[in-house]
Amino acid sequence: MVKKKSPANPASDPYREREQQKYDNPVPSREFLMDFIADQARPQTRDQLGRALELEDPDALEGLRRRLIAMERDGQVIRNRRGGYVPVDNEELLRGRIIGHQDGYGQFAPDVGGERIYISPRDMRMVLHGDRAVVRVTGTNHEGQPAGILVEVLERANKTLVGRFHEESGVGFVVPSNKRLHQDVIVPGDAHKNAGNGELVVVQISQQPTVRRQPIGEVIQVLGEHIKPGTEIETAQLIYGIPMEWPEAVQKELQRIPDEVTEADKQGRKDLRDLPLVTIDGADARDFDDAVFAEPKPSGWRLVVAIADVSHYVRPGSALDREARNRGNSVYFPRNVVPMLPEKLSNGLCSLNPDVDRLCMVCDMLIGSGGAIRRSSFYRGVMRSHARLLYDEVAAMLVDGDQKLRDKHKTLVPHLENLHGLYQSLRKARNRRGAIDFDTTETQIVFDDNGIIQNIEPVERNDAHRLIEECMLAANQATARYLHKQKLPSLFRNHEGPDEDRLDNLNRFLAETGLKLGGGDDPQPADFAKLLRSVQSRPDKHLIQTVMLRSLKQAVYHPENTGHFGLAMDEYAHFTSPIRRYPDLLVHRGIGHVADGGKGPTFPVGKDELLSLGEHLSMTERRADEATRDAEAILKCQYIRDKVGEEFNGTVTGVTGFGLFVELDELYVDGLVHVTQLENDFFRFDPIGHHLTGERTGKVYRLTDRVRVRIARVDPDERKVDLAMLGTLDPNGELEEAAEGGDRPAAKRGGRKRGPKGGVKKQPKAESAKSDDGEPAKKGRRRRSGSRRR
Structure with missing residues (x-):
């Protein structure tokens, strides 16, 4: 039976108003085109689409051509051999990112989520780790995993890489230092730049791999035989492709941004300069993106969380925005930071430094005495931080009763005590929800004035850390609810519970220890929390906790809200760190769109764009983790x-x-x-x-x-x-x-075959001291204080 075509009426495009806001001569939206193409009986060429949509104006036809090219580039559609467009993200065709393995095979992580797909070593010859591609699902492999074949490469992730140069029988090649890059890069005889055998080099890829040929490149920098002390961070940046230089267009835009907040920028905002908002961070923090204030109310507490209004300065489509999106997040190494935004913004105009006027986006909440958020509002404000406080000194005042510090900050002590009282309510609510708390140790590397490591020491979390963490969690939860209520397209921070295989392995392990996880086939966070509490007196509690922690998935960014398992929250989004995380900046723009009188569904960002963006930002977060772990190793x-x-x-x-x-x-x-x-x-x-x-x-x-x-x-x-x-x-x-x-x-030892040699184990990512993120804190290193991963 031939499927009946839908009427082609661009006026019925539900995103028509959004397109009119973005373009002078709008064409049908990507969503409309995707639905229309999918609803046809057969693939449609560009000419057929133009006729069906009654686009006769040359400008409209040119707009359609450009839109289809962009959709093809982004993997929303592919063209068959006859030029007909076929939608991707159906049951068979998926787009996403390649994850390489040093043994030659790979996995494919679809943008739409779901289980990873096995890619054979043969298909992996055509791609490298990090490339974006379209894959066709073909069935399962010998282990029962979903398997697929490569259909099209959408975007190449590796333009340069770091590795060791070798020459054998007159053939030069570079073995990548990143083990996920499973193919050596061929270096022709005239392109090795006098690199010596075994030397560490930077190679620029001139020809990407094909099914018949390895990638080809040329050496553009020789780093030497060994990683020299003091260059380990730069080496890690090169290995993992962390952007380090600011494009010229960004530099030009910065010149047009004022050094101080202008009076014109303050107009139309709520004046919070007399409200005693304070920042609480680590001693080495440089970018302050959140300030807090609390006061008691008859039914509970008022909590004000003021966040730097980065969206006022970083506009959609600008060079600053493109580079921030590309970087995705700031990367905090042990001795320095690669910021998402230039220092003029991150440490200057957007940083909530004390005693200066700053623009902010505010989450103003009423929280009940039991710790539940009763209502919240969002608005633009102008604030003046009343103090830059440190975690340790706040804890000393509130917990230890340090009189000297209390005298020094006597005007702020009552407000800090209000924050502490609110924290106790929020903590009780956290426990009632069943949020998962793992007892882990974080560490920091301590350097001397010459950059030499003095020692590696544990970081003690105190009530000040936890106080700020709970305030940020509350603001992020309120933000997710607001996005949902306003039907604002944006990115949520999703953290799913263990899948069937991980849960089965966990239950089998627990059975060996005489324990059982509640919840049957669908355990909830409260079941994990209850089991953790029950093993606190056991000598093997750390073993049990470690295995439980490793059963959980990694949190990701996605336009569809699925809740946050680790925090036991049905809705969660990132709002509190737009200086160092692009998802927060995107959320701020959506909130600002509504504050300016717009309706949520007309916010000019499409779901498909959000799918790609969520995958990209999840990738940049993982990239930052890998690079910082490598530098620390x-x-x-x-x-x-x-x-x-x-x-x-x-x-x-x-x-x-x-x-x-x-x-x-x-x-x-x-x-x-x-x-x-x-x-x-x-x-x-x-x-x-x-x-x-x-x-x-x-x-x-x-x-x-x-x-x-x-x-x-x-x-x-x-x-x-x-x-x-x-x-x-x-x-x-x-x-x-x-x-x-x-x-x-x-x-x-008897000639037994020796397996892989060992090294510094790459630990799971550690939660930072000021965390409001969803994954429970993992044992390992700490970012610098103030570099919160939330």
């Missing part, structure tokens, strides 16, 4: 390389088929005890129980076991710390048993 190797031969106690933080990752006490550095460095035995790996078991001796090594090890080798270039096992520790910290032959070189 190099720094930590440099820190401990003079400790080779020394012995340390430590904790097993990872168990794999090739060995144990151990975090060293006091140093907070991970290294690998390779399986060949254990007892003279054959060890079997149990991925469900997270342990290795010796077949002959019965010796078991589990996640979170306490052990004693010796540092055997350190290689900063490869981010590797090799450890030798000396034995396990009993509950009193005494060496329980020496490893039988475990301290011998691998070459003397």
